[in-house]
Amino acid sequence: MSAPSLRAEVRAQMNQRIKDVARRRLAAEGANLSLRAVARDMDIVASALYRYFPSRDALLTALIIDAYESLGAAAEEAEAAVPRADLRGRWLAVCRAARAWALAHPAEYGLLYGNPVPGYAAPQETVRPAAKVVFLLVAVAIDAADRLAPVTPAVPGPVRSDLRRLIDRYGGGLSADHFDRVFVGWTHLFGLISFEVFGRLDGMVDARAEQFEHHMSLMADLVGLPR
């Protein structure tokens, strides 16, 4: 590896510091991040930030990528801590880790799964880290492939061909029917997390952890994971 010049190193540190301060701002305030506020927190003038990020959107993109990777890492760690043979345990571990991360970082979660920022299209480099969680869920199903209960009804034709493409990309060795149910579970996972983080459950459900557990267990049933 080429030795990084001192210049490049302090630049990378500054880059990191900006993101850290921005994350704190994001957690304190709502979703709208102010460059000038970030600069103030660093005793820096706003225009100086443009040495490191070409625009506010670029900084947001960097935060989004970091957040996807943070979420993915949290899920991966949690899943890795469960014995390989405990398939349902691994499924639930991924789900719980995603929820825990979202509740711990609600503003960043909003960046990832909330309203897309207006005028901002998610760049290509966000798609791979974004797929980490669903990839983990698929991996659990693959490991369980020969113990999965058959599922009914079968996936309708047009959906099946979409799924085939995804199976080639992510999860070889899984039937379209079972992949479909993983997809259902993935949708439900983030649907329920979004409801909770965005306050849609306020005044309706108090026992949220238990409800989450219950829902994700139902999804595991739907996939056909053995109890």
Added chain:
Amino acid sequence: MSAPSLRAEVRAQMNQRIKDVARRRLAAEGANLSLRAVARDMDIVASALYRYFPSRDALLTALIIDAYESLGAAAEEAEAAVPRADLRGRWLAVCRAARAWALAHPAEYGLLYGNPVPGYAAPQETVRPAAKVVFLLVAVAIDAADRLAPVTPAVPGPVRSDLRRLIDRYGGGLSADHFDRVFVGWTHLFGLISFEVFGRLDGMVDARAEQFEHHMSLMADLVGLPR
């Protein structure tokens, strides 16, 4: 009824015009609504809007309430057009109408089910119109109550007591177990719609209508609605 003074009437019309223009702006641009832009579209100066709405948040709140009512009305109409005995058809009609409304009004949908606007707490008067869709789903289940297949596993205890409270408020005559499954379906409905509207399905699923139909049918199965 008291005759509305002419003054009050033109004022109400102006109120309505502002909301219409704001809705158009919202559809054209992203989620961030600019009062000055609305004013420009009306050949009006921005400060004049403050005669009608005390703040930007107040205008947003009015739009949100209108949107909830529009969505609720769309779902209600669609459901009412299905024969009462076709329980699954009524369930699916509500789901389809919600999706169609969301796709037709993505920015307004984002207001309702996306990131909560920073510094903005949903006022009390939004909760009743917001509950319309789930209320319709519950109503279908109530009408189907004596034909619903039993569901397993049973709802865990702490969740059950939350559900009991909701049953008293919304859906008397439904078992906690079945109410729970309606809740699951409701979560999934808006989870999947959010995925689609917010672009989380881009590049993954093309046959979205078919996939939606499939998912919502699975949820109907989960509730125990007869085929």
Added chain:
DNA sequence: AGCGGGTCAAGAACACCGTTCTCGCTTCAT
């Protein structure tokens, strides 16, 4: 008929915001 109170739109002003540009200063490579 005339007057007074209430309502309205306009406009200036303030404090923010993202972004661009210029200007000195430091630091590095030659």
Added chain:
DNA sequence: ATGAAGCGAGAACGGTGTTCTTGACCCGCT
């Protein structure tokens, strides 16, 4: 040592939400 490149400060531009003042208008009353 010198030239080039990177850096932060600062001013500036056009945008935003919001407040306040000012003058015009309409309506109902005496």
